Amino acid sequence: MGNHHVIVALAGNPNSGKTTIFNNITGSHQRVGNYPGVTVERREGVRRFKDRELLFLDLPGTYSLTAHSQDEVVARTAIINETPDLIVNVLDASNLDRNMYLALQLLELERPVILALNMVDMAEKRGLKLNVALLSQKLGTPIVKMVGRHNRGTRQLLETVINVADEQACNEFRLDYGAEVERAIAEINSGFNATADLKYPRRWLAIKLLENDEEIRAIVGQLPQTENLLAVVDQARDDLYTQFGEAPEFVITECRYRFISAVCNEVISSEGEWVQTASDKIDRVLTNRLIGLPIFFGIMWLLFQIVFTIGQYPQGWIEQGVAIFSGLISTYMPDGELKSLVVDGIIGGVGGVLTFLPNILLLFLGIALLEDSGYMARAAFVMDRIMKAVGLHGKAFIPLLVGFGCNVPAIMGTRTLENPRDRLVTILVAPMMSCSARLPIYTLLIAAFFSPELAGTILFAIYLLGVVLAIVMAKLFRKVLFPGETETFVMEMPAYHMPTIRSIVIHMWERSMLYLKKAGTLILAASILVWFMVSYPSDVSYSRDYDQAKVQTEVNYSFLINDEVFTPLHIRMVEENVDFSKMVDKLKVLDEQGKNDPDEIQTKQGKLEQANPEIYTFASKYWALEKKRDDDIEALDKAQASEKLAGSYAGQFGKIVEPVLKPLGFDWKIGVGLFAAVAAKEVLVSTLGTIYSVGGVGGDSAALGEVLAADPTFSPLVACSLIVFTLLYSPCLAALAVVRRETNSWKWTIFTSVYSTILAWVMAFLIFQIGTLLGIGL
Amino acid sequence: MKRVVYHNSNDNDYQYRIRGAIKYMAKMLNQLKPGDVGIVCRVIGNGAVKRRLLDMGLVAGTPVKVQKYAPLGDPMEIKVKNFNLSLRKAEAALIELS
Numbered sequence: 001m002g003n004h005h006v007i008v009a010l011a012g013n014p015n016s017g018k019t020t021i022f023n024n025i026t027g028s029h030q031r032v033g034n035y036p037g038v039t040v041e042r043r044e045g046v047r048r049f050k051d052r053e054l055l056f057l058d059l060p061g062t063y064s065l066t067a068h069s070q071d072e073v074v075a076r077t078a079i080i081n082e083t084p085d086l087i088v089n090v091l092d093a094s095n096l097d098r099n100m101y102l103a104l105q106l107l108e109l110e111r112p113v114i115l116a117l118n119m120v121d122m123a124e125k126r127g128l129k130l131n132v133a134l135l136s137q138k139l140g141t142p143i144v145k146m147v148g149r150h151n152r153g154t155r156q157l158l159e160t161v162i163n164v165a166d167e168q169a170c171n172e173f174r175l176d177y178g179a180e181v182e183r184a185i186a187e188i189n190s191g192f193n194a195t196a197d198l199k200y201p202r203r204w205l206a207i208k209l210l211e212n213d214e215e216i217r218a219i220v221g222q223l224p225q226t227e228n229l230l231a232v233v234d235q236a237r238d239d240l241y242t243q244f245g246e247a248p249e250f251v252i253t254e255c256r257y258r259f260i261s262a263v264c265n266e267v268i269s270s271e272g273e274w275v276q277t278a279s280d281k282i283d284r285v286l287t288n289r290l291i292g293l294p295i296f297f298g299i300m301w302l303l304f305q306i307v308f309t310i311g312q313y314p315q316g317w318i319e320q321g322v323a324i325f326s327g328l329i330s331t332y333m334p335d336g337e338l339k340s341l342v343v344d345g346i347i348g349g350v351g352g353v354l355t356f357l358p359n360i361l362l363l364f365l366g367i368a369l370l371e372d373s374g375y376m377a378r379a380a381f382v383m384d385r386i387m388k389a390v391g392l393h394g395k396a397f398i399p400l401l402v403g404f405g406c407n408v409p410a411i412m413g414t415r416t417l418e419n420p421r422d423r424l425v426t427i428l429v430a431p432m433m434s435c436s437a438r439l440p441i442y443t444l445l446i447a448a449f450f451s452p453e454l455a456g457t458i459l460f461a462i463y464l465l466g467v468v469l470a471i472v473m474a475k476l477f478r479k480v481l482f483p484g485e486t487e488t489f490v491m492e493m494p495a496y497h498m499p500t501i502r503s504i505v506i507h508m509w510e511r512s513m514l515y516l517k518k519a520g521t522l523i524l525a526a527s528i529l530v531w532f533m534v535s536y537p538s539d540v541s542y543s544r545d546y547d548q549a550k551v552q553t554e555v556n557y558s559f560l561i562n563d564e565v566f567t568p569l570h571i572r573m574v575e576e577n578v579d580f581s582k583m584v585d586k587l588k589v590l591d592e593q594g595k596n597d598p599d600e601i602q603t604k605q606g607k608l609e610q611a612n613p614e615i616y617t618f619a620s621k622y623w624a625l626e627k628k629r630d631d632d633i634e635a636l637d638k639a640q641a642s643e644k645l646a647g648s649y650a651g652q653f654g655k656i657v658e659p660v661l662k663p664l665g666f667d668w669k670i671g672v673g674l675f676a677a678v679a680a681k682e683v684l685v686s687t688l689g690t691i692y693s694v695g696g697v698g699g700d701s702a703a704l705g706e707v708l709a710a711d712p713t714f715s716p717l718v719a720c721s722l723i724v725f726t727l728l729y730s731p732c733l734a735a736l737a738v739v740r741r742e743t744n745s746w747k748w749t750i751f752t753s754v755y756s757t758i759l760a761w762v763m764a765f766l767i768f769q770i771g772t773l774l775g776i777g778l
Numbered sequence: 779m780k781r782v783v784y785h786n787s788n789d790n791d792y793q794y795r796i797r798g799a800i801k802y803m804a805k806m807l808n809q810l811k812p813g814d815v816g817i818v819c820r821v822i823g824n825g826a827v828k829r830r831l832l833d834m835g836l837v838a839g840t841p842v843k844v845q846k847y848a849p850l851g852d853p854m855e856i857k858v859k860n861f862n863l864s865l866r867k868a869e870a871a872l873i874e875l876s
Contacts, residue, residue: 064833068826095860098835126860247824250832257837274815274843274857283845283855292849381864385850388866488830489853490869493862 006165007055009079011106012090013099014061014418015374015494017118020148021090022058023506025158032510034744038420040074049158057082063098065105066249067215070420079109080199085165086112088157093123093130093145094495096268100260107139107173110201112164115143116157121150122495126277128270135267140173149500174203177255180243184210184236191229198223209233210240211249279495283378292382299375300401303366307359308405308436314358322351340535341528349527352680353520356408356734360515361508363402363409367416368507370398372499376416377491384489390471391478393422393487400426400470403433404463407735408519411742412511419487425477427739428752431731432470434463437682441726444685448705449719458723466727469759514741522737530679530733533650534672534687540647546640550633557629565622574622579612583619591623642691650675664725664764665718665772674725680732716777721768728760808854808870810844817841819876827869834863836873 012018023030026045035042043058059078060071067073079087089106091099106113115136123130136143142160146153176182188206192198198205200216208216210233217233220226240248286295326347333339370376376395384394395416403410410430417423442462446455566572574581590604609616645651646669654671661671669691677684685704692707708714730753731739740749771777810816818840821828835858836842845855845862853866 066829066833068829097859098861101833101835128860250821250828253832254837257835257840261839273841279862280845287846287848287855289847289849377864381853381855382849384866385848385852388852488827488869489864489866490827490830490834491864492834493855493864 005053005055006086006161007057007082007084008161009057009059009082009084009087010090011059011075011079011087011102012061012116012118013063013092013102013492015492016061016090016092016099017148018058018061018090020500020503021116021118021146021154021157022056023503024148024151024154025054026056028506028509030506030510032514035074035078038070038074038744040070042078047158050162052162054158054161057084063102065102066211067213071418073215076109079106079111084111085168086114086161088114088116088161090116090118090146090148093117093120094126094128096123096128096130097257097260097264100263101256103139104175104256104260107141107171108175108201108204108207110170110204112167112169113141113171114157114160114164115139115141116146116153117143118146118148120145121147126270126275128268131267135263138263138267141171149497175256175259177207177252180240181210181248181252181255184240184248187236188229188233191226191232192223207252210237211252212237212247277495279374279493282496283493286375287378287381296379296382299370299379300398303363303370303398304401304405306366307362307402307409311358311362315355318354318358319351322347322354326351337538341531344535345528345531346524348531349524352527352734353516353523356406357512357515359406359409360412361512363413364508364511365504367398367413368504369499371416372497372503372507374494374496377493380491381493388489391475392426393417393419393489396422396426400430400433403430403435405436407431407433407435407731408515408738411735411738412515414742421478421482422487424743424748425474425481427742427748428477428755429470429474431735431752431756432466432473432728434466434727435681437680437732438726440682440685442723444705445708445719445723448709449714449716462723462727465724465763469728469763473759515738518741519734519737522740523734526733526737527679530650530676533653534645534648534676536649537647538644540644542640542643546636550636553629553632553636557625557632561622561625564625565618569618577615579615580619580622583608583612583615584623587619587623638690645672645687645691660761663769664761665713665715665721665768666725667713669713670722674729677726678730678733680734681726684726717768717771720771720777721764724767725760725764728763729757730754730760731756805875806871807842807844807856807873807875808867810875812844812846815841815843816875819874822872822874827872831865831869831873835859842873842875 010018010022022043022045025047027047029047030043030045033042034040040060045056045058047054047056057078059075062069062072062075065072065076087106087109089103091103103113103115117130117132120130132143132145142164144153144157144160146157177185185203185206188209189202192202192205200219205216205220209220209230217230221230223229237248240251244251286292288295326343329347330339330343333342367376370379376398379398380394382394383397387394387396396414398416399410399413402413407430410433411427414423414426414430417426442459446458450458569577569580571577571580574584586608587605590601590608605620650672651668653675654668657671657675658666658668661667661674666674669688672691673684673687676687688708689704692704692711708719730736736749736753739752740746743749804819805816807816807818818836818838820838821831821836840858843857845857847854848864851867853864854870855862855864856870857863
């Protein structure tokens with residue numbers, strides 16, 4: 001018996017159906033993380049089979065194993081470092097030529113290899129006949145035929161895995177690269193210290209050195225006594241170059257493909273060339289010259305609708321649920337700081353995390369459908385001309401579009417970009433897409449400072465400004481961060497497939513869990529921090545004694561009511577006069593019912609007055625005084641909240657940064673609002689509401705607009721400057737948390753926050769200063 | 779045959795003429811129309827693009843067929859053996875056909 005614990009590395013080309021097979025084998029027993037130091041995903045899963053525990057490591061999908069892409073380096077180092085017992089290479093049987101190119105390179109790593117020939121049904125449909133036995137003999141490896149999307153062949157694959165693991169036989173395959181190259185390989189091999197313990201197979205190292213693989217050169221350069229060796233390599237490369245008139249790496253590639261071509265000629269018999277497949281026929285419509293783009297925009301419109309229009313319903317339920325829950329806690333917990341922490345800090349923070357979840361689920365439903373069906377590559381195909389002009393990949397369009405709804409799923413959606421540089425640039429500019437959380441700020445300020453005719457134009461200009469700056473910054477980042485790097489677009493157009501429900505559900509589930517675990521905790525922690533900053537210190541020294549003032553107000557009004565109502569009626573309390581008490585109740589009910597219809601109130605009041613003029617006079621006077629008392633106390637409450645916020649750490653921060661904000665036309669109050677709004681941009685409205693003493697959270701936006709319009713600090717120009725600043729400055733905490741998660745680096749997270757804030761400052765500065773100089777909108 | 783000697787011409791100019799001549803003679807992939815077929819002769823250059831194109835199987839002797847151009851004229855889609863590949867015209871311009 002062999003070992004009970006078998007480690008299997010799963011390799012294969014993108015679009016070979018590798019992930020489907022991995023899902024078939026491991027089901028929900030998967031773990032997703034990152035390889036250390038890079039953003040390449042590391043996926044592993046466990047499967048028990050015949051009393052054996054099989055650990056499957058799903059390597060990134062690659063076409064080759066050179067050092068030219070991060071995915072390729074990760075895949076091959078995983079094979080070297082994690083010493084899997086064997087490699088399962090998934091191949092697309094309908095496209096064997098190109099898939100075998102990776103297989104040959106895997107065989108060279110000198111581990112046992114099993115070829116999983118996937119999609120054999122598709123190959124048959126295309127009229128390809130495969131001689132599997134002969135192929136197995138030629139390559140010296142076992143082959144299993146599979147149809148991943150119908151879960152066929154999984155059992156047989158697992159049995160083969162166990163057999164091969166028990167045999168522990170190494171593969172004997174050696175590709176003959178021809179006399180000249182083989183001589184060079186032998187020469188380099190003799191240069192290795194015969195006793196040295198190398199992690200890598202020697203022949204493979206020699207081939208990689210001939211291919212001028214940067215990573216392997218660096219590794220070999222660090223081995224003892226190797227200065228000579230690298231000189232030998234360089235000499236060999238020069239010799240081969242003169243012999244072939246081409247760099248050795250290309251000679252080696254051509255040699256591999258020659259071998260593959262020879263094998264395929266023997267193994268595959270096909271009917272006719274240039275078969276127009278079903279996919280080609282579908283593409284005649286979907287990437288059609290005339291209707292290809294309209295179809296694309298239609299699909300994008302649908303995606304946006306699904307994510308945000310449908311998403312707002314579950315979002316509403318979550319918000320209601322959180323509100324009910326915090327209401328419950330409020331009633332059962334004693335007032336105090338702990339309650340404030342639990343209700344405003346923790347529940348508020350958890351609610352903030354959860355509200356994004358429906359969008360993320362729906363977005364990844366859409367992305368999984370687009371990717372698994374094969375349309376994603378077509379989307380990139382039709383959009384690339386436009387996106388190339390911006391310096392981005394065709395696929396970057398989708399996450400950027402989603403950004404108009406919310407930046408959090410947008411940044412998570414950049415995963416569809418395989419190239420890490422494309423992905424980073426897209427992440428950096430995605431927050432410039434004006435998300436829906438910023439809209440309440442724009443509408444508040446536009447309504448307060450501009451005529452309704454201008455509103456639409458200004459709103460459009462804001463969105464446009466975001467797009468234009470995103471283009472400018474994308475070009476700049478591309479130039480400055482990755483100078484001289486040319487991006488290749490060369491991309492496979494996979495055949496269309498019906499997506500399976502299983503893979504879509506796994507995809508959605510996985511993304512949501514990652515969001516909740518990795519980003520969610522960060523968002524929660526940051527929300528609590530912001531809550532702390534706006535609520536503490538709690539012992540603010542107020543300009544007056546508010547509690548005393550409130551008591552005084554109560555007392556004053558009760559005297560007033562006594563003098564003007566109770567004494568003339570000869571009562572001490574309302575209940576003593578039944579008619580009076582009934583009349584007051586009727587007035588109360590009338591007030592509540594007729595809130596929206598002042599005319600109706602008046603006619604009904606008139607009727608009440610006719611019924612009993614004397615009592616009505618006193619009752620209406622009494623009710624008016626009660627309302628006035630409540631208003632006065634509420635005003636005191638708001639003034640107190642405003643002073644408390646001004647005295648909080650956030651308020652102090654606002655005052656400290658005021659000199660920096662002054663050139664933009666902002667005072668410390670706006671500073672506090674902007675600070676709190678890093679938690680979530682729409683918070684700016686409610687914070688300004690608190691600080692201007694007009695209602696707390698969810699305060700009356702129209703009332704706030706009036707107060708802002710009356711504040712001498714504000715002017716249409718300042719409003720403009722503030723709108724631009726909120727559009728551009730640091731993305732909200734949730735967005736930053738996913739930037740951290742997607743770039744796997746604090747450096748880029750901080751960079752995103754800092755650069756956008758600087759950009760916001762510069763733009764707002766220009767607007768305010770130029771506007772002031774020209775005397776516009778003062 | 780009379781041998782042409784370029785007097786008064788600097789090295790750059792000479793290089794330019796040579797390249798022009800190659801371009802005139804060889805057909806590049808980006809010059810094909812949809813439906814046209816060709817056989818790869820070689821991929822020009824030494825960089826990442828060449829590396830990637832060769833990895834994808836565009837080695838000498840491989841037949842290719844142009845499927846179509848994107849709605850905005852770029853990139854293009856070709857058939858290589860049993861799969862479809864899209865690439866930008868600038869990348870296709872590196873692929874010389876025989």
